[in-house]
Amino acid sequence: MRQYQMKETKEVNKIICNKCGKEIPVINGRAEEGVFSVDYTWGYFSEKDGEKHSFDLCETCYDELLRSFMVPAEIEG
Template sequence: MKWLKEAKHKEMNCNVCGKKLKFDHGILKEDVFTAKKEWGYFSDMDLQVHSFNVCEDCYNKMVSTFVIPVDISVKGEVI
């Protein structure tokens, strides 16, 4: 995944606002929404693969515009 390659280089940016995400000693210190879409047939983007990263602020702005809200659940623990 692109974000893993970028993380190894200790640099990652939000594709929406361009903000450089925080790293400390090679560890990403803020979370990011990463999306990857492999377009199939019957679209204008047949066989293209799109991927991007969105910081938390931009994610919150984006989902606040949704007509149908995001389905949110809570995990009991992080592995």
């Protein structure tokens, strides 16, 4: 006797930079360029308590973001 389990899978088919709108190529569920992805849930000491914010930035927009920092990000390697 065979028993089966239903599986639902999700695969990324498109990534769009939230800042500039550029489409990042995706092949077989994998981005073909560098993408900075954020999934952040705000905590108690925020006016956004419990909100989850998610976005993607292409490498160019990420570099622009870093250049805007008053205190540089720590970068290793």
